[in-house]
Amino acid sequence: MTRRLPVHVATAALALGVLALAPSAHAADKVDPAADKAAFQNYFTTKFPKLKLEDFVNGPYSMNEDLHKQWQEKEEFPPYEFSLEAGKEMFSKPFKNGKSYADCFPNKGIGVRQNYPYFDEKEGKVITLELALNRCREANGEAPLSYVKDDMAALTAYMAFTSRGKPMDIKIPNDPRALEAYRKGKEYFYTRRGQLNFSCATCHVQSPGERIRAEVLAPALGILNAMPIYRSEWSGMGTTSRRFTTCNSQTRAVPLNPQDDEYRNLEYYLSYVSNGLPISGPGARP
Amino acid sequence: MRTTTILATVLLIANGASAFAASEADYKAAYAAAEAANTEAGSLRNQWTTTAATLAAAKKAADAGDFDTAVTRAKEAEALAKASVFQATSEKERWKDLEIR
Numbered sequence: 148m149t150r151r152l153p154v155h156v157a158t159a160a161l162a163l164g165v166l167a168l169a170p171s172a173h174a175a176d177k178v179d180p181a182a183d184k185a186a187f188q189n190y191f192t193t194k195f196p197k198l199k200l201e202d203f204v205n206g207p208y209s210m211n212e213d214l215h216k217q218w219q220e221k222e223e224f225p226p227y228e229f230s231l232e233a234g235k236e237m238f239s240k241p242f243k244n245g246k247s248y249a250d251c252f253p254n255k256g257i258g259v260r261q262n263y264p265y266f267d268e269k270e271g272k273v274i275t276l277e278l279a280l281n282r283c284r285e286a287n288g289e290a291p292l293s294y295v296k297d298d299m300a301a302l303t304a305y306m307a308f309t310s311r312g313k314p315m316d317i318k319i320p321n322d323p324r325a326l327e328a329y330r331k332g333k334e335y336f337y338t339r340r341g342q343l344n345f346s347c348a349t350c351h352v353q354s355p356g357e358r359i360r361a362e363v364l365a366p367a368l369g370i371l372n373a374m375p376i377y378r379s380e381w382s383g384m385g386t387t388s389r390r391f392t393t394c395n396s397q398t399r400a401v402p403l404n405p406q407d408d409e410y411r412n413l414e415y416y417l418s419y420v421s422n423g424l425p426i427s428g429p430g431a432r433p
Numbered sequence: 434m435r436t437t438t439i440l441a442t443v444l445l446i447a448n449g450a451s452a453f454a455a456s457e458a459d460y461k462a463a464y465a466a467a468e469a470a471n472t473e474a475g476s477l478r479n480q481w482t483t484t485a486a487t488l489a490a491a492k493k494a495a496d497a498g499d500f501d502t503a504v505t506r507a508k509e510a511e512a513l514a515k516a517s518v519f520q521a522t523s524e525k526e527r528w529k530d531l532e533i534r
Contacts, residue, residue, distance in 0.1 A: 396482060
């Protein structure tokens with residue numbers, strides 16, 4: 148018995164040591180995108196058991212029957228149609244040097260929306276579709292477009308339309324920088340900011356389907372699959388950049404510059420956890 | 434009568450004390466403190482629109498020569514900026530509590 152005592156003490160000390168070295172219980176401390184995606188999608192499908200996974204891309208219109216009817220009626224004469232036409236024309240028109248957007252993208256830019264954003268291992272950063280479009284312009288001697296105005300919305304509308312129905316397919320390469328960009332995007336998504344102390348998740352995870360003033364909040368799952376969107380509230384089209392900066396302002400936070408690293412990482416995270424859901428852009432929202 | 438006079442004098446003095454006008458120097462000190470706190474919030478990428486609006490209101494009042502209002506607004510702006518710094522600092526860990534797992 149007395150001989151065993153030192154063994155017990157040593158075992159207890161070892162156990163305490165192991166506990167002390169053990170990582171914290173927070174899932175957020177580990178970066179496991181596949182597990183995140185499964186938990187994220189499971190959360191929404193459990194919260195809204197009547198919805199099919201692909202329905203979530205319709206945002207607030209998926210949340211109840213009346214709104215769904217409104218959406219069906221809207222789709223007969225979609226308000227984004229004029230933008231789609233303008234985008235198709237812009238996309239096809241050559242730059243002054245004779246090249247065009249098609250020269251900057253895989254498959255000439257047709258049916259590739261579902262692969263954006265991607266992680267560029269050469270640059271070590273996330274590249275969004277909006278950023279890639281402006282880089283294409285600049286590489287061909289054209290001035291970049293505003294990230295929040297109609298021309299960018301029109302171009303992305305056309306590119307999204309050519310990908311309609313294709314499942315979002317965001318890759319996270321086995322590169323610590325890509326995992327860090329993804330983790331930072333997740334952190335941004337859940338971080339409260341602004342005087343109203345809201346995170347993206349406050350509205351789009353905790354309260355989808357609920358009203359905030361006159362609006363019905365969209366679920367975060369599939370929220371970017373419908374971008375860009377025509378919003379009745381804006382009386383016009385809006386890009387992903389416009390959506391992010393506006394959300395910040397609405398919580399009384401000073402928005403960052405469109406395509407700052409934080410927003411690129413956020414888009415990477417949010418798109419990845421919606422992998423498998425179809426591209427439905429351009430979309431229409433109340 | 435004498436008591437009434439004394440009381441009236443005390444009240445006048447008390448009122449007078451609160452009515453001391455803020456000076457331009459008071460405003461400049463209050464504004465600088467608010468701006469410093471807001472710059473710190475900026476370095477944390479977490480400024481609030483209300484801080485900017487309140488700083489602008491302080492400057493507008495000072496430009497109009499109303500330093501009482503200017504100091505009040507600048508102090509409000511400082512409080513808002515400090516709250517945004519607190520938010521950014523505490524959220525460095527707290528965001529994990531909201532995560533879907």
